[in-house]
Amino acid sequence: MARRHWLLKTEPGSFSWDDLAKARVTGWDGVRNYQARNLMRDEMNKGDLVLFYHSNADPSAAVGVARVVRKGYPEAEEPTWSQVDIAPVRKLKHPVSLERMKVTPGLEGMPLLRKGNRLSVQSVSKEEFELVLKLGNAKE
């Protein structure tokens, strides 16, 4: 199966990129939304790449790349919910802010940019993923 690309939202106050970098492999548990759960349970596979996004941040931005190291599996405590395990790959040289993504041609289709979208696990296309990485590695 082709490698897929995702965006995971997190509030840096509860779990930030630095926390992930320190923890190395991290169980992405505690997600309590059915749509997000179904994506993790049914769609996310080992080797998939993840844009790590800080929401409710200053500024809200994609800050790093992570990788799925274990595909969806039930949470130990509450098996109706699912989790994946992720590990950091690398930090972006420059955070790519929400504002920047909004004005970048080619990213209009990202679920993140849809008004009112609160989903914490989102699918992004390969093209979108690579474009964000490009923005994150080149200076303005």
Add this chain to the structure above:
DNA sequence: GCCAACGTTGGC
């Protein structure tokens, strides 16, 4: 801190 958008709950 505000509030729009969305998801969930529970009475009926």
Add this chain to the structure above:
DNA sequence: GCCAACGTTGGC
């Protein structure tokens, strides 16, 4: 099954 009330998310 409908929908009002409530809670949460997250940009601003």
